[in-house]
Amino acid sequence: MRVCIHRGTKQIGGTCIEIEAQGKRIVLDIGLPLDAGEHDDPAALVPPVPGFREPDPSLLGVVISHPHQDHYGLIQHIRSDIPVLIGAAATRILATAADFIPSSVKLSNTIPLADRNPITQGPFTITPYLMDHSAYDAYAMVIEADGKRLFYSGDLRGHGRKSTFFDELVRNPPPRIDALLLEGTTIGRTNTDRGFATESDLEEAFLAAFGSTPGLAMVWASGQNFDRLVTVFRASKRAGRRFIVDLYTAAMLAATGNEHVPQSDWPEVSVFVPRWQRVKIKTSERFDLLRPHHAHRIYPEQFAELASSYVLLFRPAMSRELEQANCLSGARLQYSMWEGYLGEERMQPTLGWLKTKEISVETIHSSGHASVADLKRLARSMRPKALVPIHSFHTGSYPELFENVTPKQDGVWWDV
Ligand SMILES: [Zn+2]
Structure with a gap:
Protein backbone atom coordinates (compact mmCIF):
# COMPACT_ATOMS: atom_id res chain seq x y z
CA MET A 1 0.00 0.00 0.00
CA THR A 192 -4.16 22.65 24.66
CA ASP A 193 -1.83 20.57 26.87
CA ARG A 194 -4.30 20.91 29.75
CA GLY A 195 -7.45 19.81 27.89
CA PHE A 196 -10.51 21.84 26.89
CA ALA A 197 -13.88 22.80 28.38
CA THR A 198 -16.64 20.25 27.80
CA GLU A 199 -20.12 21.04 26.48
CA SER A 200 -21.39 20.70 30.09
CA ASP A 201 -18.92 23.38 31.17
CA LEU A 202 -20.22 25.61 28.37
CA GLU A 203 -23.84 24.94 29.37
CA GLU A 204 -23.13 26.40 32.81
CA ALA A 205 -21.42 29.43 31.23
CA PHE A 206 -24.38 30.06 28.89
CA LEU A 207 -26.82 29.65 31.76
CA ALA A 208 -24.99 32.29 33.79
CA ALA A 209 -24.82 34.64 30.78
CA PHE A 210 -28.52 34.28 29.98
CA GLY A 211 -29.39 34.84 33.64
CA SER A 212 -27.55 38.15 33.71
CA THR A 213 -28.86 39.44 30.36
CA PRO A 214 -31.66 41.96 30.91
CA GLY A 215 -32.96 41.80 27.33
CA LEU A 216 -32.56 39.58 24.29
CA ALA A 217 -29.83 36.94 24.71
CA MET A 218 -28.14 36.21 21.39
CA VAL A 219 -25.73 33.40 20.54
CA TRP A 220 -23.56 33.52 17.42
CA ALA A 221 -22.79 29.89 16.61
CA SER A 222 -22.70 27.62 13.57
CA GLY A 223 -26.02 26.13 12.49
CA GLN A 224 -24.13 22.89 11.84
CA ASN A 225 -22.45 22.55 15.24
CA PHE A 226 -25.20 20.41 16.74
CA ASP A 227 -23.29 19.69 19.95
CA ARG A 228 -23.27 23.43 20.59
CA LEU A 229 -26.91 23.93 19.59
CA VAL A 230 -27.90 21.24 22.10
CA THR A 231 -25.83 23.04 24.74
CA VAL A 232 -27.44 26.41 23.99
CA PHE A 233 -30.91 24.83 23.97
CA ARG A 234 -30.32 23.16 27.35
CA ALA A 235 -29.06 26.40 28.90
CA SER A 236 -32.01 28.34 27.40
CA LYS A 237 -34.48 25.89 28.86
CA ARG A 238 -32.86 26.05 32.28
CA ALA A 239 -32.91 29.86 32.10
CA GLY A 240 -36.64 29.77 31.29
CA ARG A 241 -36.06 31.22 27.82
CA ARG A 242 -37.42 30.11 24.43
CA PHE A 243 -34.77 29.07 21.87
CA ILE A 244 -35.26 30.79 18.51
CA VAL A 245 -33.51 29.51 15.40
CA ASP A 246 -33.66 30.65 11.79
CA LEU A 247 -35.21 28.47 9.07
CA TYR A 248 -31.81 27.24 7.84
CA THR A 249 -30.89 26.00 11.32
CA ALA A 250 -34.34 24.42 11.80
CA ALA A 251 -33.81 22.51 8.53
CA MET A 252 -30.31 21.44 9.57
CA LEU A 253 -31.55 20.20 12.96
CA ALA A 254 -34.19 18.12 11.14
CA ALA A 255 -31.55 16.75 8.73
CA THR A 256 -29.69 15.08 11.60
CA GLY A 257 -32.60 12.64 11.94
CA ASN A 258 -31.65 12.55 15.63
CA GLU A 259 -34.57 12.74 18.06
CA HIS A 260 -32.26 13.95 20.85
CA VAL A 261 -31.34 17.10 18.94
CA PRO A 262 -33.79 20.02 19.42
CA GLN A 263 -36.41 20.34 16.65
CA SER A 264 -38.73 23.15 15.59
CA ASP A 265 -41.79 21.29 16.93
CA TRP A 266 -40.37 21.06 20.47
CA PRO A 267 -42.42 23.27 22.82
CA GLU A 268 -39.42 25.43 23.82
CA VAL A 269 -38.27 26.11 20.24
CA SER A 270 -39.51 28.67 17.66
CA VAL A 271 -38.44 29.50 14.12
CA PHE A 272 -37.70 32.99 12.84
CA VAL A 273 -37.53 33.30 9.04
CA PRO A 274 -35.38 36.33 8.26
CA ARG A 275 -36.01 38.35 5.14
CA TRP A 276 -33.26 36.82 2.98
CA GLN A 277 -34.69 33.36 3.61
CA ARG A 278 -38.24 34.53 2.78
CA VAL A 279 -36.95 36.03 -0.48
CA LYS A 280 -35.06 32.85 -1.31
CA ILE A 281 -38.14 30.69 -0.79
CA LYS A 282 -40.27 32.98 -2.90
CA THR A 283 -37.87 33.42 -5.82
CA SER A 284 -37.02 29.70 -5.97
CA GLU A 285 -40.65 28.68 -5.24
CA ARG A 286 -39.34 26.31 -2.57
CA PHE A 287 -42.32 26.64 -0.23
CA ASP A 288 -41.67 23.03 0.78
CA LEU A 289 -38.69 24.30 2.82
CA LEU A 290 -41.01 26.34 5.02
CA ARG A 291 -43.86 23.85 5.37
CA PRO A 292 -42.45 21.57 8.13
CA HIS A 293 -41.63 24.60 10.32
CA HIS A 294 -44.44 27.03 9.47
CA ALA A 295 -46.59 26.26 12.53
CA HIS A 296 -43.69 27.10 14.86
CA ARG A 297 -42.85 30.51 13.41
CA ILE A 298 -42.23 33.61 15.47
CA TYR A 299 -42.22 37.17 14.08
CA PRO A 300 -39.98 40.14 14.86
CA GLU A 301 -42.93 42.13 16.27
CA GLN A 302 -42.99 39.63 19.15
CA PHE A 303 -39.29 40.15 19.90
CA ALA A 304 -39.55 43.60 21.48
CA GLU A 305 -42.24 42.64 23.94
CA LEU A 306 -40.72 39.35 25.10
CA ALA A 307 -37.01 39.87 24.41
CA SER A 308 -35.97 38.89 27.93
CA SER A 309 -37.62 35.49 27.55
CA TYR A 310 -35.79 34.55 24.34
CA VAL A 311 -32.42 33.19 23.29
CA LEU A 312 -31.88 33.96 19.60
CA LEU A 313 -29.38 32.13 17.42
CA PHE A 314 -27.87 35.20 15.79
CA ARG A 315 -27.05 35.57 12.08
CA PRO A 316 -25.37 38.75 10.75
CA ALA A 317 -28.02 38.93 7.99
CA MET A 318 -30.69 39.47 10.68
CA SER A 319 -29.15 42.69 11.98
CA ARG A 320 -31.36 45.18 10.19
CA GLU A 321 -34.62 43.35 10.98
CA LEU A 322 -33.68 43.13 14.67
CA GLU A 323 -32.94 46.83 14.68
CA GLN A 324 -36.31 47.60 13.06
CA ALA A 325 -38.06 45.37 15.60
CA ASN A 326 -36.76 47.60 18.42
CA CYS A 327 -35.78 44.59 20.50
CA LEU A 328 -32.13 45.29 21.26
CA SER A 329 -32.34 47.26 24.49
CA GLY A 330 -30.48 45.25 27.14
CA ALA A 331 -29.35 42.66 24.57
CA ARG A 332 -26.08 40.75 24.93
CA LEU A 333 -24.31 38.44 22.51
CA GLN A 334 -22.32 35.29 23.23
CA TYR A 335 -19.88 34.43 20.45
CA SER A 336 -19.46 30.66 20.16
CA MET A 337 -17.09 29.90 17.30
CA TRP A 338 -13.31 29.92 16.83
CA GLU A 339 -12.00 33.30 18.09
CA GLY A 340 -9.65 33.58 15.10
CA TYR A 341 -12.60 34.38 12.82
CA LEU A 342 -13.18 37.62 14.77
CA GLY A 343 -10.01 39.09 13.23
CA GLU A 344 -11.16 38.40 9.68
CA GLU A 345 -12.23 41.18 7.34
CA ARG A 346 -15.67 39.67 6.63
CA MET A 347 -16.60 39.85 10.34
CA GLN A 348 -15.86 43.55 10.79
CA PRO A 349 -19.17 45.03 9.55
CA THR A 350 -21.14 42.88 12.02
CA LEU A 351 -18.77 43.60 14.91
CA GLY A 352 -19.03 47.31 14.06
CA TRP A 353 -22.84 47.11 14.03
CA LEU A 354 -22.89 45.37 17.44
CA LYS A 355 -20.70 48.15 18.80
CA THR A 356 -22.98 50.92 17.55
CA LYS A 357 -25.92 49.13 19.16
CA GLU A 358 -23.89 48.88 22.42
CA ILE A 359 -24.33 45.10 22.47
CA SER A 360 -21.52 43.53 24.46
CA VAL A 361 -19.82 40.52 22.87
CA GLU A 362 -18.44 37.75 25.07
CA THR A 363 -16.97 34.42 24.00
CA ILE A 364 -18.21 31.05 25.24
CA HIS A 365 -16.55 28.36 23.14
CA SER A 366 -14.59 25.15 23.14
CA SER A 367 -12.64 23.69 20.23
ZN1 LIG B 1 -10.65 19.85 9.14
Whole structure:
Protein backbone atom coordinates (compact mmCIF):
# COMPACT_ATOMS: atom_id res chain seq x y z
CA MET A 1 0.00 0.00 0.00
CA ARG A 2 1.36 3.43 -1.01
CA VAL A 3 0.19 6.86 0.08
CA CYS A 4 0.45 10.38 -1.29
CA ILE A 5 -0.81 13.25 0.84
CA HIS A 6 -1.61 15.79 -1.85
CA ARG A 7 -2.43 18.49 0.68
CA GLY A 8 -2.26 18.54 4.47
CA THR A 9 1.29 17.85 5.66
CA LYS A 10 1.81 21.54 6.47
CA GLN A 11 -1.66 23.01 6.86
CA ILE A 12 -5.12 22.75 8.34
CA GLY A 13 -7.74 22.26 5.65
CA GLY A 14 -7.75 21.26 2.02
CA THR A 15 -7.00 17.69 3.07
CA CYS A 16 -6.59 15.18 0.23
CA ILE A 17 -4.87 11.78 0.58
CA GLU A 18 -4.52 9.28 -2.28
CA ILE A 19 -3.90 5.60 -1.43
CA GLU A 20 -2.82 2.96 -3.93
CA ALA A 21 -2.73 -0.84 -3.70
CA GLN A 22 -2.55 -3.44 -6.50
CA GLY A 23 -3.00 -0.75 -9.14
CA LYS A 24 -6.28 0.49 -7.58
CA ARG A 25 -6.75 3.74 -5.70
CA ILE A 26 -9.02 5.46 -3.21
CA VAL A 27 -8.90 9.06 -1.99
CA LEU A 28 -9.56 10.25 1.57
CA ASP A 29 -11.18 13.72 1.60
CA ILE A 30 -11.08 16.41 -1.06
CA GLY A 31 -11.14 19.61 0.97
CA LEU A 32 -11.10 23.26 0.09
CA PRO A 33 -7.93 24.91 1.45
CA LEU A 34 -8.71 27.42 4.22
CA ASP A 35 -6.64 30.07 2.48
CA ALA A 36 -8.52 29.75 -0.83
CA GLY A 37 -9.63 33.28 -1.67
CA GLU A 38 -12.98 34.32 -3.10
CA HIS A 39 -11.28 34.95 -6.42
CA ASP A 40 -9.39 31.65 -6.64
CA ASP A 41 -10.78 29.24 -9.22
CA PRO A 42 -11.64 26.22 -7.03
CA ALA A 43 -11.30 23.86 -10.01
CA ALA A 44 -7.62 24.85 -10.22
CA LEU A 45 -7.11 23.69 -6.60
CA VAL A 46 -8.18 20.08 -7.29
CA PRO A 47 -5.16 17.79 -6.68
CA PRO A 48 -3.75 15.95 -9.73
CA VAL A 49 -5.39 12.56 -9.09
CA PRO A 50 -5.98 10.42 -12.22
CA GLY A 51 -9.73 9.83 -12.54
CA PHE A 52 -10.87 13.11 -10.98
CA ARG A 53 -11.29 14.70 -14.44
CA GLU A 54 -10.93 11.91 -17.04
CA PRO A 55 -12.55 8.51 -16.53
CA ASP A 56 -10.08 6.09 -14.91
CA PRO A 57 -11.45 2.75 -13.61
CA SER A 58 -8.52 2.36 -11.19
CA LEU A 59 -10.01 5.13 -9.01
CA LEU A 60 -12.54 3.28 -6.83
CA GLY A 61 -13.98 6.08 -4.73
CA VAL A 62 -13.57 9.16 -2.56
CA VAL A 63 -14.14 8.87 1.19
CA ILE A 64 -15.41 12.02 2.94
CA SER A 65 -14.57 11.80 6.64
CA HIS A 66 -17.05 14.52 7.70
CA PRO A 67 -19.18 17.31 6.23
CA HIS A 68 -16.85 20.29 6.71
CA GLN A 69 -15.69 22.32 3.70
CA ASP A 70 -12.01 21.77 4.41
CA HIS A 71 -12.68 18.03 3.80
CA TYR A 72 -15.30 17.97 1.01
CA GLY A 73 -15.19 21.48 -0.50
CA LEU A 74 -13.69 20.58 -3.91
CA ILE A 75 -15.98 17.62 -4.63
CA GLN A 76 -18.17 19.59 -7.08
CA HIS A 77 -15.12 19.89 -9.30
CA ILE A 78 -14.49 16.18 -9.90
CA ARG A 79 -16.50 13.68 -11.97
CA SER A 80 -19.92 13.04 -10.43
CA ASP A 81 -19.83 9.30 -11.28
CA ILE A 82 -17.04 8.59 -8.76
CA PRO A 83 -18.55 6.75 -5.76
CA VAL A 84 -18.50 8.86 -2.58
CA LEU A 85 -18.24 7.06 0.76
CA ILE A 86 -19.78 9.30 3.44
CA GLY A 87 -22.13 8.99 6.42
CA ALA A 88 -25.87 8.97 5.63
CA ALA A 89 -26.61 11.85 8.01
CA ALA A 90 -23.66 13.80 6.57
CA THR A 91 -25.16 13.35 3.08
CA ARG A 92 -28.53 14.72 4.30
CA ILE A 93 -26.87 17.63 6.10
CA LEU A 94 -24.94 18.67 2.98
CA ALA A 95 -28.03 18.35 0.77
CA THR A 96 -30.15 20.39 3.19
CA ALA A 97 -27.49 23.07 3.51
CA ALA A 98 -27.33 23.29 -0.29
CA ASP A 99 -30.93 24.59 -0.28
CA PHE A 100 -29.66 27.67 1.56
CA ILE A 101 -25.95 28.13 0.90
CA PRO A 102 -24.27 27.74 -2.48
CA SER A 103 -21.02 26.29 -1.09
CA SER A 104 -22.76 23.05 -0.02
CA VAL A 105 -23.47 20.11 -2.31
CA LYS A 106 -26.11 17.46 -3.07
CA LEU A 107 -24.22 14.21 -3.60
CA SER A 108 -25.42 11.35 -5.74
CA ASN A 109 -23.76 7.95 -6.02
CA THR A 110 -22.96 7.62 -2.30
CA ILE A 111 -22.01 4.56 -0.24
CA PRO A 112 -22.95 5.12 3.43
CA LEU A 113 -20.29 4.89 6.12
CA ALA A 114 -21.47 3.49 9.46
CA ASP A 115 -19.68 2.98 12.77
CA ARG A 116 -17.38 -0.08 12.68
CA ASN A 117 -19.06 -1.44 9.55
CA PRO A 118 -16.26 -2.52 7.14
CA ILE A 119 -16.67 -1.71 3.44
CA THR A 120 -14.65 -3.45 0.74
CA GLN A 121 -13.65 -1.49 -2.38
CA GLY A 122 -11.32 -3.56 -4.56
CA PRO A 123 -8.20 -4.39 -2.52
CA PHE A 124 -9.17 -1.95 0.25
CA THR A 125 -11.14 -2.64 3.41
CA ILE A 126 -12.34 0.59 5.02
CA THR A 127 -13.55 0.41 8.62
CA PRO A 128 -15.08 3.70 9.83
CA TYR A 129 -15.12 4.73 13.50
CA LEU A 130 -17.81 7.27 14.43
CA MET A 131 -16.01 10.11 16.20
CA ASP A 132 -16.54 13.08 18.44
CA HIS A 133 -16.09 16.31 16.44
CA SER A 134 -17.87 19.64 15.89
CA ALA A 135 -19.10 18.25 12.53
CA TYR A 136 -21.92 15.74 12.71
CA ASP A 137 -21.47 12.16 11.47
CA ALA A 138 -17.64 12.39 11.49
CA TYR A 139 -15.46 9.32 11.04
CA ALA A 140 -11.92 8.22 11.66
CA MET A 141 -11.05 5.04 9.74
CA VAL A 142 -8.76 2.08 9.26
CA ILE A 143 -7.71 1.45 5.65
CA GLU A 144 -6.36 -2.04 5.12
CA ALA A 145 -4.71 -3.43 1.95
CA ASP A 146 -1.71 -5.59 1.03
CA GLY A 147 -1.47 -6.73 4.67
CA LYS A 148 -0.80 -3.15 5.83
CA ARG A 149 -3.02 -1.05 8.07
CA LEU A 150 -3.35 2.73 8.06
CA PHE A 151 -5.43 4.75 10.54
CA TYR A 152 -6.70 8.16 9.40
CA SER A 153 -7.93 10.32 12.29
CA GLY A 154 -10.10 12.65 10.19
CA ASP A 155 -10.92 15.50 12.57
CA LEU A 156 -11.69 14.42 16.12
CA ARG A 157 -11.84 15.42 19.75
CA GLY A 158 -12.43 13.87 23.15
CA HIS A 159 -14.39 16.56 25.00
CA GLY A 160 -17.69 16.89 23.06
CA ARG A 161 -21.04 15.12 23.33
CA LYS A 162 -19.64 11.96 21.69
CA SER A 163 -16.58 11.79 23.96
CA THR A 164 -17.41 8.17 24.79
CA PHE A 165 -16.57 7.25 21.17
CA PHE A 166 -13.14 8.83 21.54
CA ASP A 167 -12.61 7.22 24.96
CA GLU A 168 -13.58 3.83 23.54
CA LEU A 169 -11.07 4.27 20.69
CA VAL A 170 -8.34 5.05 23.24
CA ARG A 171 -9.35 2.14 25.47
CA ASN A 172 -9.65 -0.35 22.65
CA PRO A 173 -7.73 0.90 19.59
CA PRO A 174 -7.56 -1.10 16.36
CA PRO A 175 -4.43 -3.27 16.60
CA ARG A 176 -1.25 -3.38 14.44
CA ILE A 177 -1.43 0.08 12.91
CA ASP A 178 1.48 0.64 10.53
CA ALA A 179 0.79 4.33 9.90
CA LEU A 180 -1.32 6.76 11.92
CA LEU A 181 -2.25 9.97 10.08
CA LEU A 182 -3.03 12.20 13.05
CA GLU A 183 -4.64 15.64 12.89
CA GLY A 184 -3.06 18.31 15.08
CA THR A 185 -5.31 21.35 14.69
CA THR A 186 -4.83 22.62 18.25
CA ILE A 187 -1.04 22.17 18.42
CA GLY A 188 0.40 25.62 19.07
CA ARG A 189 -2.80 26.97 20.65
CA THR A 190 -3.10 27.98 24.29
CA ASN A 191 -4.11 25.57 27.05
CA THR A 192 -4.16 22.65 24.66
CA ASP A 193 -1.83 20.57 26.87
CA ARG A 194 -4.30 20.91 29.75
CA GLY A 195 -7.45 19.81 27.89
CA PHE A 196 -10.51 21.84 26.89
CA ALA A 197 -13.88 22.80 28.38
CA THR A 198 -16.64 20.25 27.80
CA GLU A 199 -20.12 21.04 26.48
CA SER A 200 -21.39 20.70 30.09
CA ASP A 201 -18.92 23.38 31.17
CA LEU A 202 -20.22 25.61 28.37
CA GLU A 203 -23.84 24.94 29.37
CA GLU A 204 -23.13 26.40 32.81
CA ALA A 205 -21.42 29.43 31.23
CA PHE A 206 -24.38 30.06 28.89
CA LEU A 207 -26.82 29.65 31.76
CA ALA A 208 -24.99 32.29 33.79
CA ALA A 209 -24.82 34.64 30.78
CA PHE A 210 -28.52 34.28 29.98
CA GLY A 211 -29.39 34.84 33.64
CA SER A 212 -27.55 38.15 33.71
CA THR A 213 -28.86 39.44 30.36
CA PRO A 214 -31.66 41.96 30.91
CA GLY A 215 -32.96 41.80 27.33
CA LEU A 216 -32.56 39.58 24.29
CA ALA A 217 -29.83 36.94 24.71
CA MET A 218 -28.14 36.21 21.39
CA VAL A 219 -25.73 33.40 20.54
CA TRP A 220 -23.56 33.52 17.42
CA ALA A 221 -22.79 29.89 16.61
CA SER A 222 -22.70 27.62 13.57
CA GLY A 223 -26.02 26.13 12.49
CA GLN A 224 -24.13 22.89 11.84
CA ASN A 225 -22.45 22.55 15.24
CA PHE A 226 -25.20 20.41 16.74
CA ASP A 227 -23.29 19.69 19.95
CA ARG A 228 -23.27 23.43 20.59
CA LEU A 229 -26.91 23.93 19.59
CA VAL A 230 -27.90 21.24 22.10
CA THR A 231 -25.83 23.04 24.74
CA VAL A 232 -27.44 26.41 23.99
CA PHE A 233 -30.91 24.83 23.97
CA ARG A 234 -30.32 23.16 27.35
CA ALA A 235 -29.06 26.40 28.90
CA SER A 236 -32.01 28.34 27.40
CA LYS A 237 -34.48 25.89 28.86
CA ARG A 238 -32.86 26.05 32.28
CA ALA A 239 -32.91 29.86 32.10
CA GLY A 240 -36.64 29.77 31.29
CA ARG A 241 -36.06 31.22 27.82
CA ARG A 242 -37.42 30.11 24.43
CA PHE A 243 -34.77 29.07 21.87
CA ILE A 244 -35.26 30.79 18.51
CA VAL A 245 -33.51 29.51 15.40
CA ASP A 246 -33.66 30.65 11.79
CA LEU A 247 -35.21 28.47 9.07
CA TYR A 248 -31.81 27.24 7.84
CA THR A 249 -30.89 26.00 11.32
CA ALA A 250 -34.34 24.42 11.80
CA ALA A 251 -33.81 22.51 8.53
CA MET A 252 -30.31 21.44 9.57
CA LEU A 253 -31.55 20.20 12.96
CA ALA A 254 -34.19 18.12 11.14
CA ALA A 255 -31.55 16.75 8.73
CA THR A 256 -29.69 15.08 11.60
CA GLY A 257 -32.60 12.64 11.94
CA ASN A 258 -31.65 12.55 15.63
CA GLU A 259 -34.57 12.74 18.06
CA HIS A 260 -32.26 13.95 20.85
CA VAL A 261 -31.34 17.10 18.94
CA PRO A 262 -33.79 20.02 19.42
CA GLN A 263 -36.41 20.34 16.65
CA SER A 264 -38.73 23.15 15.59
CA ASP A 265 -41.79 21.29 16.93
CA TRP A 266 -40.37 21.06 20.47
CA PRO A 267 -42.42 23.27 22.82
CA GLU A 268 -39.42 25.43 23.82
CA VAL A 269 -38.27 26.11 20.24
CA SER A 270 -39.51 28.67 17.66
CA VAL A 271 -38.44 29.50 14.12
CA PHE A 272 -37.70 32.99 12.84
CA VAL A 273 -37.53 33.30 9.04
CA PRO A 274 -35.38 36.33 8.26
CA ARG A 275 -36.01 38.35 5.14
CA TRP A 276 -33.26 36.82 2.98
CA GLN A 277 -34.69 33.36 3.61
CA ARG A 278 -38.24 34.53 2.78
CA VAL A 279 -36.95 36.03 -0.48
CA LYS A 280 -35.06 32.85 -1.31
CA ILE A 281 -38.14 30.69 -0.79
CA LYS A 282 -40.27 32.98 -2.90
CA THR A 283 -37.87 33.42 -5.82
CA SER A 284 -37.02 29.70 -5.97
CA GLU A 285 -40.65 28.68 -5.24
CA ARG A 286 -39.34 26.31 -2.57
CA PHE A 287 -42.32 26.64 -0.23
CA ASP A 288 -41.67 23.03 0.78
CA LEU A 289 -38.69 24.30 2.82
CA LEU A 290 -41.01 26.34 5.02
CA ARG A 291 -43.86 23.85 5.37
CA PRO A 292 -42.45 21.57 8.13
CA HIS A 293 -41.63 24.60 10.32
CA HIS A 294 -44.44 27.03 9.47
CA ALA A 295 -46.59 26.26 12.53
CA HIS A 296 -43.69 27.10 14.86
CA ARG A 297 -42.85 30.51 13.41
CA ILE A 298 -42.23 33.61 15.47
CA TYR A 299 -42.22 37.17 14.08
CA PRO A 300 -39.98 40.14 14.86
CA GLU A 301 -42.93 42.13 16.27
CA GLN A 302 -42.99 39.63 19.15
CA PHE A 303 -39.29 40.15 19.90
CA ALA A 304 -39.55 43.60 21.48
CA GLU A 305 -42.24 42.64 23.94
CA LEU A 306 -40.72 39.35 25.10
CA ALA A 307 -37.01 39.87 24.41
CA SER A 308 -35.97 38.89 27.93
CA SER A 309 -37.62 35.49 27.55
CA TYR A 310 -35.79 34.55 24.34
CA VAL A 311 -32.42 33.19 23.29
CA LEU A 312 -31.88 33.96 19.60
CA LEU A 313 -29.38 32.13 17.42
CA PHE A 314 -27.87 35.20 15.79
CA ARG A 315 -27.05 35.57 12.08
CA PRO A 316 -25.37 38.75 10.75
CA ALA A 317 -28.02 38.93 7.99
CA MET A 318 -30.69 39.47 10.68
CA SER A 319 -29.15 42.69 11.98
CA ARG A 320 -31.36 45.18 10.19
CA GLU A 321 -34.62 43.35 10.98
CA LEU A 322 -33.68 43.13 14.67
CA GLU A 323 -32.94 46.83 14.68
CA GLN A 324 -36.31 47.60 13.06
CA ALA A 325 -38.06 45.37 15.60
CA ASN A 326 -36.76 47.60 18.42
CA CYS A 327 -35.78 44.59 20.50
CA LEU A 328 -32.13 45.29 21.26
CA SER A 329 -32.34 47.26 24.49
CA GLY A 330 -30.48 45.25 27.14
CA ALA A 331 -29.35 42.66 24.57
CA ARG A 332 -26.08 40.75 24.93
CA LEU A 333 -24.31 38.44 22.51
CA GLN A 334 -22.32 35.29 23.23
CA TYR A 335 -19.88 34.43 20.45
CA SER A 336 -19.46 30.66 20.16
CA MET A 337 -17.09 29.90 17.30
CA TRP A 338 -13.31 29.92 16.83
CA GLU A 339 -12.00 33.30 18.09
CA GLY A 340 -9.65 33.58 15.10
CA TYR A 341 -12.60 34.38 12.82
CA LEU A 342 -13.18 37.62 14.77
CA GLY A 343 -10.01 39.09 13.23
CA GLU A 344 -11.16 38.40 9.68
CA GLU A 345 -12.23 41.18 7.34
CA ARG A 346 -15.67 39.67 6.63
CA MET A 347 -16.60 39.85 10.34
CA GLN A 348 -15.86 43.55 10.79
CA PRO A 349 -19.17 45.03 9.55
CA THR A 350 -21.14 42.88 12.02
CA LEU A 351 -18.77 43.60 14.91
CA GLY A 352 -19.03 47.31 14.06
CA TRP A 353 -22.84 47.11 14.03
CA LEU A 354 -22.89 45.37 17.44
CA LYS A 355 -20.70 48.15 18.80
CA THR A 356 -22.98 50.92 17.55
CA LYS A 357 -25.92 49.13 19.16
CA GLU A 358 -23.89 48.88 22.42
CA ILE A 359 -24.33 45.10 22.47
CA SER A 360 -21.52 43.53 24.46
CA VAL A 361 -19.82 40.52 22.87
CA GLU A 362 -18.44 37.75 25.07
CA THR A 363 -16.97 34.42 24.00
CA ILE A 364 -18.21 31.05 25.24
CA HIS A 365 -16.55 28.36 23.14
CA SER A 366 -14.59 25.15 23.14
CA SER A 367 -12.64 23.69 20.23
CA GLY A 368 -14.06 21.16 17.77
CA HIS A 369 -10.65 19.48 17.84
CA ALA A 370 -8.79 17.35 20.37
CA SER A 371 -6.47 18.95 22.90
CA VAL A 372 -2.82 17.88 22.73
CA ALA A 373 -3.47 15.99 25.96
CA ASP A 374 -6.10 13.86 24.19
CA LEU A 375 -4.02 13.45 21.01
CA LYS A 376 -1.21 12.09 23.19
CA ARG A 377 -3.61 9.64 24.87
CA LEU A 378 -4.70 8.34 21.47
CA ALA A 379 -1.19 8.04 20.02
CA ARG A 380 0.14 6.29 23.15
CA SER A 381 -2.61 3.68 23.11
CA MET A 382 -2.50 3.03 19.35
CA ARG A 383 1.31 2.71 19.23
CA PRO A 384 1.62 3.04 15.43
CA LYS A 385 4.85 2.02 13.69
CA ALA A 386 4.84 5.48 12.09
CA LEU A 387 2.92 8.59 13.12
CA VAL A 388 2.42 10.96 10.19
CA PRO A 389 1.53 14.61 10.95
CA ILE A 390 -1.45 16.02 9.06
CA HIS A 391 -4.02 18.85 9.35
CA SER A 392 -1.85 21.15 11.47
CA PHE A 393 0.03 24.42 11.07
CA HIS A 394 2.63 23.09 13.52
CA THR A 395 3.61 19.72 12.08
CA GLY A 396 7.23 20.53 13.01
CA SER A 397 6.27 20.27 16.70
CA TYR A 398 5.03 16.65 16.46
CA PRO A 399 8.39 15.02 17.38
CA GLU A 400 8.33 16.86 20.75
CA LEU A 401 4.87 15.46 21.51
CA PHE A 402 4.65 11.94 20.04
CA GLU A 403 6.75 8.79 19.45
CA ASN A 404 7.72 7.43 16.00
CA VAL A 405 6.91 10.64 14.15
CA THR A 406 7.61 10.32 10.40
CA PRO A 407 6.97 13.64 8.64
CA LYS A 408 5.93 13.56 4.96
CA GLN A 409 5.80 16.13 2.17
CA ASP A 410 2.77 17.15 0.13
CA GLY A 411 2.64 15.41 -3.25
CA VAL A 412 5.29 12.75 -2.48
CA TRP A 413 4.44 9.00 -2.54
CA TRP A 414 5.61 6.73 0.28
CA ASP A 415 5.18 3.08 1.25
CA VAL A 416 3.17 2.19 4.37
ZN1 LIG B 1 -10.65 19.85 9.14
